[in-house]
Amino acid sequence: MIYTVTFNPSLDYYVKVNNLKSGIVNRTASEYITVGGKGLNVSLALKELGDPSFAYGFVAGFTGKAIDERVTSAGLEHDFIEVGGRSRINVKIKSITETDINGAGAEVGEEDIEKLTDKLRGRLQSGDWLIICGSVPAPLDDKTYENLLKKIRPAKDVNVVVDACGGLLTNTLRYKPFLIKPNIFELSEIFGLKTLPNIKEIASCARSLQKQGARNVIVSMGADGAVMVTETDQAMYVRAARGQLVNSVGAGDSMIAGFVHEYLRSGNYFSALNFATAAGSACAFTQHLATREQIEYIESLML
DSSP: OEEEEESSOEEEEEEEOTTOOTTSOOOOSEEEEEEEOHHHHHHHHHHHTTOOEEEEEEEOHHHHHHHHHHHHHTTOEEEEEEOBSOOEEEEEEESSSEEEEOOOOOBOOHHHHHHHHHHHHHHOOTTOEEEEESOOOTTOOTTHHHHHHHHHOOOTTSEEEEEOOHHHHHTTGGGOOSEEOOBHHHHHHHTTOSSOOOHHHHHHHHHHHHHTTOSEEEEEOGGGOEEEEOTTSOEEEEOOOOOOOSOOTTHHHHHHHHHHHHHHHHOOHHHHHHHHHHHHHHHHTSSSSOOHHHHHHHHHHHO
């Protein structure tokens, strides 16, 4: 079974504004609302690809209720833990450029994390996948994912995937996650790079993360594709398909879903990276998460 964990789910409010200007009243050209949060996006993308998953997360307030209702309507199996405060609303403004305004999130305490820990301990079995993604609400810190893995101590053959920023990601490396997926900007931040690295430098940084414990590392580079180093000592690069950027939100989450889907099917790292890159590109070229048909079409352009 595949389990996803989203500490900070959201309602994402997308608005398109033609030529946004600050300091005045702007009118929307279009608008819509979706469920957000990286783990939930992974589950939704996996469902589209035909892979069932079970989503865990924390929700609060009227926005949390709306998230629960929309996830139920989407047909995702889930078990959300109700906490204090209010689940966040993220505003995604699409104009000449993209502007995101992300909310802080619900109030998640240690007792809430213990509830999640107990649920995961009771469900995780040999061969399962545990995908932990995204930010954590304040006042939780960058040891949150590390502490979660320490408490649940998943079996060696449970494949843990982590997609997060900074210390939230690097602190988990001692638990030898099967896969981590920083993007090129997050990688640069981790290593304190002043300029964006080239492909050779990316592979070198990824190998450094392997030495710290990660088994496999994918570094996504948006329109420039992705680099991967594997535990079988392979280094590979895949170009992204060319197309018009519509919405970058969810592209990284679609990459993870695409990788897991294809790896489970083929067991081949390059095939999985190629399909993952196609899934990320297809998401970027659509209004929200891409359909399987769209992903397979983009993949055909990359062959």
